[in-house]
Amino acid sequence: MTAQHPAEPSGSGSEATTAPDFDGAKRSAIIRQALSISLAVAPFGVAFGVATQQAGLSILEAMGFSLLVFGGSAQFAAVSVLADGGTPLAASLAGVLLSFRSLAFGVAMAPALRGRLWWRALVSQLMIDESTAVGTAQSELRWQRFGYLAGGIGVFVLWNIATLFGASAVAGADDFIEAAGIDATIGAAFLALIWPRLHNTTGKTVALGGAVIAFFGAPILPPGMAIVAAAAAVVLVWGRSPDDPAAGDSTSTTNYGSERR
Amino acid sequence: MMGSISDASLTILILASASYGLKAAGPLALGGDRQPPPVVQRLALLLPVPLLAAMVVSATVISAGTWSFDARLVGLAAAAVALWRKMPFVVVVIAAAAATAATRAVL
Numbered sequence: 001m002t003a004q005h006p007a008e009p010s011g012s013g014s015e016a017t018t019a020p021d022f023d024g025a026k027r028s029a030i031i032r033q034a035l036s037i038s039l040a041v042a043p044f045g046v047a048f049g050v051a052t053q054q055a056g057l058s059i060l061e062a063m064g065f066s067l068l069v070f071g072g073s074a075q076f077a078a079v080s081v082l083a084d085g086g087t088p089l090a091a092s093l094a095g096v097l098l099s100f101r102s103l104a105f106g107v108a109m110a111p112a113l114r115g116r117l118w119w120r121a122l123v124s125q126l127m128i129d130e131s132t133a134v135g136t137a138q139s140e141l142r143w144q145r146f147g148y149l150a151g152g153i154g155v156f157v158l159w160n161i162a163t164l165f166g167a168s169a170v171a172g173a174d175d176f177i178e179a180a181g182i183d184a185t186i187g188a189a190f191l192a193l194i195w196p197r198l199h200n201t202t203g204k205t206v207a208l209g210g211a212v213i214a215f216f217g218a219p220i221l222p223p224g225m226a227i228v229a230a231a232a233a234v235v236l237v238w239g240r241s242p243d244d245p246a247a248g249d250s251t252s253t254t255n256y257g258s259e260r261r
Numbered sequence: 262m263m264g265s266i267s268d269a270s271l272t273i274l275i276l277a278s279a280s281y282g283l284k285a286a287g288p289l290a291l292g293g294d295r296q297p298p299p300v301v302q303r304l305a306l307l308l309p310v311p312l313l314a315a316m317v318v319s320a321t322v323i324s325a326g327t328w329s330f331d332a333r334l335v336g337l338a339a340a341a342v343a344l345w346r347k348m349p350f351v352v353v354v355i356a357a358a359a360a361t362a363a364t365r366a367v368l
Contacts, residue, residue, distance in 0.1 A: 127287075
């Protein structure tokens with residue numbers, strides 16, 4: 001094991017065996033990641049609740065967005081179109097553009113989310129940035145699955161409580177988010193989650209490619225599409241041997257990266 | 262209003278259905294009992310890196326569809342230092358918030 005363990009930036013790095021002790025430590029490390037990221041997004045849930053009230057929505061409608069749509073940026077986009085007097089179709093379109101990345105997340109998470117059809121259908125609702133980030137930061141498939149569920153459930157619960165909170169009362173949520181620097185925590189959390197994958201050339205190349213596409217794409221492309229376009233960065237390393245520890249972890253390569261048919 | 266569905270409810274119905282379709286397509290089509298094809302496995306391994314890198318950029322220097330270089334950048338730099346110093350995840354996130362808040366308080 002040359003790669004540092006992706007789950008804990010502060011970890012010891014020697015994790016060859018799967019002792020019960022290690023499993024427990026691993027589980028709590030992942031839960032800590034999931035909780036941190038859930039707490040980081042919660043204030044935005046409050047802000048979303050406030051936005052629904054400014055747009056004249058009922059509390060039930062606010063909750064409908066957070067429970068059924070469950071996609072932060074898509075919800076914000078749709079509600080801001082409604083607030084500007086846009087039609088439901090226009091509002092939905094704005095939201096859908098921001099949801100397109102879920103398609104790529106789904107492909108990335110699919111190997112870790114195998115199981116019964118009803119189970120896959122159920123857990124798919126949790127397919128958001130944060131669940132995918134916590135999931136894909138883990139090396140083994142079973143921990144990817146655990147990370148996805150921990151991140152997804154954590155954000156789902158806190159996001160909905162926060163929406164209810166914001167829709168019911170709180171004013172000045174936006175000001176608080178800015179003053180406390182909470183808007184910077186999301187980017188920091190995402191950076192922490194890809195950090196272990198930046199230790200080899202393949203990881204660095206695709207990450208840089210994705211960042212450059214997102215940076216120059218954002219001002220030109222429709223909202224949300226720059227992140228989708230960033231997926232194209234994989235062509236930069238596509239020709240390389242799959243046995244090259246593609247994204248900085250050797251474990252998952254043995255699980256599905258170098259599968260022989 | 263009773264009887265007729267509100268604009269917001271209609272939006273929720275359309276957007277929730279479309280979003281769910283996009284979310285579930287991967288797990289439903291590729292997550293069955295058989296191993297997904299090698300192309301999908303390779304994609305699954307590589308895709309998260311550029312997507313997450315793009316989300317870092319989007320969350321840090323983009324506001325309302327344009328570039329915006331503000332205190333969030335200081336927060337990201339603080340996070341990078343914390344990661345380089347091998348600090349735990351929670352510390353990384355708190356460092357970003359604290360550095361951003363401090364920058365805003367000063368500027």
